[in-house]
Amino acid sequence: MKKQRAFEDFVHGIFLFLGLVTVGFVLLITVYLVIAGIPAIREIGILNFLFNIKWASTASEPSYGILPFILTSVYGTAGAIILGVPVGFLTSVYLAKLAPEKIRTVVSGAVSLLAGIPSVVYGLVGMMVLVPGIRRLFHIPDGASLFAAIIVLAIMILPSIINVSITALEAVPREYEDASLALGATPVETYFRVSVPAAKSGIAAAVVLGVGRAIGEAMAVMMVSGNAPNMPELFGSVRFLTTAVASEMSYSSGLQRQALFSIALVLFLFIMLINAALNFFLKRSKE
C-alpha cells in the first residue's frame, strides 16, 4: 500500500516538473527580453523610439524610430485579416456544415498541408510568382511590397482560422440546428443564423489566433516585402517588426544591437496582448 502511494507521488512530481519547465522558459524569455530591451529605450527615449518615423541605425547620426515597423506590422496584419478572415470563415462553414464527405476530405487535407508548409517556402513562392505578378499587374518598378506581404500572410493564416472555426462550429449542439430546421428554416439559413452565432466566441478566437500568426511571421514577409524601413505604403517596400530584428541582427553592435532587442520587446508585448484576447475568447466560448 505504502509503496504504491510513493510511486504515485513520484509520477506526480515528474509531471509537475515538466509543467514547470515550460513555465520556466516563458519566464526566462520574458525576463531576458525586458532586461535586454530596456537600456536602448532608456537611451533613445521611449517617445522617440516608438514615434519617430526614421530608422537609420547605421547612419553617422543614427536615428532609432520604429514607428514605420509598428505601423507596417499593424497594417500588414490588418490587411491579412481583412482578406483571410472572410475566406477562412466561409470555408469553415462550408467544411463543417455543408460539404459532402468527399469534398470535405480533400479540402481538409489541403488545409492541413497548407499549415505544414514551412514559411520559407511561402516566401520563395511569393518571391518568384507573386512579386513579379504584382509588378506587372500594377505597373510598378518593384513588386516587393506591403501588398505582397499581405497576400502571403492572408494565405498563411488560413489554416489556423479554418481549423479553429471548424472546431467551434462542430461543437454547436445539433439540437439548436434541429430546432431551426423544424421551424421551417433552410439548412443554409440555419447555419448562418443559429450555428455561427452560437460559435461566435470560438470564431473570434480563430481570428485572434490568425492575428497572432500574422504579426509574428518573419521569414516569408522578409522575402516579399522589400525590407526598406519606410513608412508603410501599400505598394511600397516596407519592413515589419519581426524583419527589423532579423535583418540587422547579424551585423549589429552597440546601441543598434540593443535597439533590436527593444524592438523584440515591443513585438513581445503585442503578442502578449493578442494572447490575452485569445484566452478571453476561448474562455467565453467554453461557457
Add this chain to the structure above:
Amino acid sequence: MNEIIKVTDLNLWYGAAQALRHVNLNIPEKTITALIGPSGCGKSTFLKTLNRMNDLIPNVRISGEILYKGQDIFARDVDVNLLRKEIGMVFQKPNPFPMSVYDNIAYGPRTHGIKSRARLDDIVEQSLKDAAIWDEIKNRLKKNALGLSGGQQQRLCIARALAVEPQVLLMDEPTSALDPISTSKIEELCMQLKEKYTIITVTHNMQQAVRISDKTAFFLLGELVEFGDTEKIFSNPADKRTEDYITGRFG
C-alpha cells in the same frame, strides 16, 4: 371528424434495418394523439417522418403515403420548409437557442419573412400567452433564454413553435426531462392548445396518455399494434400485447 393526417402503409428503413412496418393511421383534427410503446419501437421515427426531419439522416428509405390535408408530403413539388412551418415540433430536451427570449420566438416568423417590429412584438406576446408563460417572463424578454428553468424553457420552445402558426404540433416526450410541476403545466397547456391545434405527442407515461389524449397509438417493434380512442385502449384493449404493455408487463 376531419382527418388532417392520413398515413397509409408507411414503411421506413435506416439502412437495412426496418424501423416502421406497414403503419396505417388517420389523425383527426384538433385532438391529442398519444404515441406509446417501449423504447426503440419507432415512435420518434414516426413523429419525425410527419415533418420530414428524417430527410436529414443519411440512408433513410421510406415507402407508403402520408397525406397532410390531402396533400402527399413526399411529393416532389412539396416545399419541406413550408411543411415544417405547418407541422411544428417540440423536442424531448428543451432546446431554446442561445439568444434572448424575444429572439427565440421571433426566429420562426423572421424566417418566414416578417420584419415589422410591431408585428413581431405582437407575435411574441401572443405566442408566449398561448404557451402559458407570458406572465412569468414578460419582464425578461431581452434576457438569454438559457437562464430559464427547464420547465420554462420547454414552454418557451412550445411558444417558439406556435409563433409560425402551425396546424399540427409534434411533441417527442416533451415532459420527460421535467419535474412534476412543470409536467402538469405542460399537460394543462396541451389541453388548451387542442382548441386550435392538432397535437401528436410521444409519452412514456401511461397516466399522462390517459389524462390528456383523445386517441392512443401503441407501437411495438416498428408496428402499429393498436390505434383508437384512449378510453377504449386503456380500459378494453383489443390486442393482448397492448394489454400487456399498459398493465406494465413489459416495456
